[in-house]
Amino acid sequence: MSRLNLAILISGRGSNMDSLLRATTEDAYPAKPVLVLSNKADAPGLDAARAFGIEALAVSHKQYESRESFERAMHEALEAHKIDVIALAGFMRVLTPWFVKRWSGRMINIHPSLLPAYPGLNTHARALEAGDSEAGCTVHWVSEGVDEGDIIGQARVPVKAGDTPDTLAARVLKAEHRLYPEALADACRLIIARQAS
Numbered sequence: 001m002s003r004l005n006l007a008i009l010i011s012g013r014g015s016n017m018d019s020l021l022r023a024t025t026e027d028a029y030p031a032k033p034v035l036v037l038s039n040k041a042d043a044p045g046l047d048a049a050r051a052f053g054i055e056a057l058a059v060s061h062k063q064y065e066s067r068e069s070f071e072r073a074m075h076e077a078l079e080a081h082k083i084d085v086i087a088l089a090g091f092m093r094v095l096t097p098w099f100v101k102r103w104s105g106r107m108i109n110i111h112p113s114l115l116p117a118y119p120g121l122n123t124h125a126r127a128l129e130a131g132d133s134e135a136g137c138t139v140h141w142v143s144e145g146v147d148e149g150d151i152i153g154q155a156r157v158p159v160k161a162g163d164t165p166d167t168l169a170a171r172v173l174k175a176e177h178r179l180y181p182e183a184l185a186d187a188c189r190l191i192i193a194r195q196a197s
């Protein structure tokens, strides 16, 4: 069975990265992790990835004069590792059309809301302010508009009385950890089918 070379892009703690790395230990999983990249050298997820035996590199956006030159450096690292598919997992940089086009149909993201509701930041506070009875998370293909690409999968959780943004975030995060490995597998199977046709 073919397995795609996977890169995971992070900026912080990397709990979604961890859920993806665990899923890929199954032989039948359609991707194998090859590289973890962070735009922050002190992202805790980098050490977690190394502990998992995965190469983990920091490409600090601060060392580049433009967004494109930063992305070209990431792109070179991705090409050097023969990456087939990218999973953004808490990667906190907006990507330029140049990078998005290069990876179109091969890059996915997880977002902590039921898109199209609440793209952008502070999703949980906004859901609570709106009085929503349900929240959740979305995995989607990355397109040029932030959090706008076609949806691959969603998971729903209830909003409970007395929830704060933090308690709701913790409930949604558990759902993210279940959803992302399944949605990445679905995306990889689509990419593999497309390559074969």
Ligand code: GRF
Pocket: 010, 012, 013, 014, 015, 016, 017, 089, 090, 091, 110, 111, 112, 137, 173, 176
């Ligand atoms: C997650 O809530 C993800 O949906 C959002 O950023 C957070 C990253 O958390 N894009 P982690 O680094 O995966 O723990």
